Amino acid sequence: xxQLVQSGxxxxxxxASVKVSCKASGYTFTSHSMHWVRQAPGQGLEWVGIINxxxxxxxxxxxxxxxxxxxxxxxxSTVYMELSSLRSGDTAVYYCARSHCSGAVxxxxxxxxxxxxxxxx
Amino acid sequence: SYVLTQPPSVSVAPGKTARITCGGNNxxxxxxHWYQQKPDQAPVLVIYYDTDRPSGIPERFSGSNxxxxxxxxxxxxxxxxxxxxxxxxxxxSNDWVFGGGTKLTVL
Numbered sequence: 001x002x003q004l005v006q007s008g009x010x011x012x013x014x015x016a017s018v019k020v021s022c023k024a025s026g027y028t029f030t031s032h033s034m035h036w037v038r039q040a041p042g043q044g045l046e047w048v049g050i051i052n053x054x055x056x057x058x059x060x061x062x063x064x065x066x067x068x069x070x071x072x073x074x075x076x077s078t079v080y081m082e083l084s085s086l087r088s089g090d091t092a093v094y095y096c097a098r099s100h101c102s103g104a105v106x107x108x109x110x111x112x113x114x115x116x117x118x119x120x121x
Numbered sequence: 122s123y124v125l126t127q128p129p130s131v132s133v134a135p136g137k138t139a140r141i142t143c144g145g146n147n148x149x150x151x152x153x154h155w156y157q158q159k160p161d162q163a164p165v166l167v168i169y170y171d172t173d174r175p176s177g178i179p180e181r182f183s184g185s186n187x188x189x190x191x192x193x194x195x196x197x198x199x200x201x202x203x204x205x206x207x208x209x210x211x212x213x214s215n216d217w218v219f220g221g222g223t224k225l226t227v228l
Contacts, residue, residue, distance in 0.1 A: 035217065044222040045156070045164065045207050061216060062122065095163060105211045107154040109175070111163035 002026040004096050004112035011118045017084040020115045022096030029077040030054040033099040035108055036070065036081045038092040046092075050099070051079055086119045093117075123212035125220035132226045133198050141223045143191040143208030151210045153191040155184060158222075159204045167206075168193060195225070203227045 007021040022034065036048035049060035051070040058070045064083070072079045083090060093114040100109040126144040133139040143153060153171050156164035166175050168184035171191065181196045195202055208220040 037219075044205075045158075045209075045219040047217040047219060050217070059216075062214070097163075100169070105152040105170075107166055107169035107209075108156070108164075109166055111165075114163060 002098065002110045004098060004110055006094075006096060006112040006115045009116040009118070011120065012086050013121055014087055014119055016086050016119075017082060018086060018117050019080055019082040020094050020096075020117065022079045022081075022112050024077045024079070024098070027098075029074060031102070033102060033106075034070075034072075034079045035097045035099060036068075037095045037097055037108075038090075039095070039114075040089070040092040043092075048081065048094070052102070053079065054102075083117075086117075088119050091117065091119045122214060122216060123210070123218050125208055125210065125218055127206075127208060127220040127223045129221070130224045130226065132228055133195075134228045135200060136197055139195040139198050139202070139225055141193040141195075141206050141225065143193070143220050144189055145191075145210065146189065148189055148191050148210065149187045151186075151212075153184065153186050154209045155193045156207045156209065157202075157204045158207065164207065198225075198227055200227050 003025045005023045010018050030053045033052045035050045051058045053072045069082045095114045096112040097108040098110040100106045155168040157167045158164040167182050171186040172184045183194045185192050205222045207222045
């Protein structure tokens with residue numbers, strides 16, 4: 001069965017960086033793109049970006065361009081999301097979420113358990 | 122950038138029909154997906170490509186999309202349907218966009 005297991009909660013000071021991992025299992029890692037979606041406390045879902053594990057190509061939300069980097073390690077079926085220059089507004093639960101297929105309009109069919117990133121001085 | 126507008130809340134009595142709308146510029150030409158999120162849980166896909174239902178999702182859930190509004194319809198609403206619902210589309214600016222979410226309350 002498909003599983004997405006994320007790394008544990010993180011606490012960072014403003015200006016620091018954080019790297020969250022998402023280990024995939026139960027399917028062919030390179031056949032499905034992976035989204036990152038975040039949710040601030042009490043707020044809605046916000047798309048962060050997407051990575052195609054096959055070629056490593058990425059697309060990021062415009063508001064996070066320059067601060068977010070997504071990478072993958074195909075040998076371990078793991079994707080990573082690194083966010084730099086953290087500010088309090090980045091405090092959120094970060095989800096990795098599998099795209100059902102490889103096209104741009106594909107829905108998300110599986111979600112990780114979420115990783116809480118807290119930015120506080 | 123593309124904006125999706127959802128009502129913040131919808132209330133419905135058990136057994137009745139709930140309709141949650143998602144407005145966007147010419148959204149009828151886009152593929153809309155809907156997610157259900159219960160407290161402290163990850164979202165779950167309930168409708169994809171406007172009208173399709175994943176396996177395991179009750180037939181009570183249906184979707185439509187035309188013009189400037191997409192709609193998620195939940196028939197014969199049950200207490201267990203109480204949750205936040207989000208619509209989502211892909212925009213040609215290469216961004217995925219979520220609506221602001223609608224809290225469904227079962228009275």
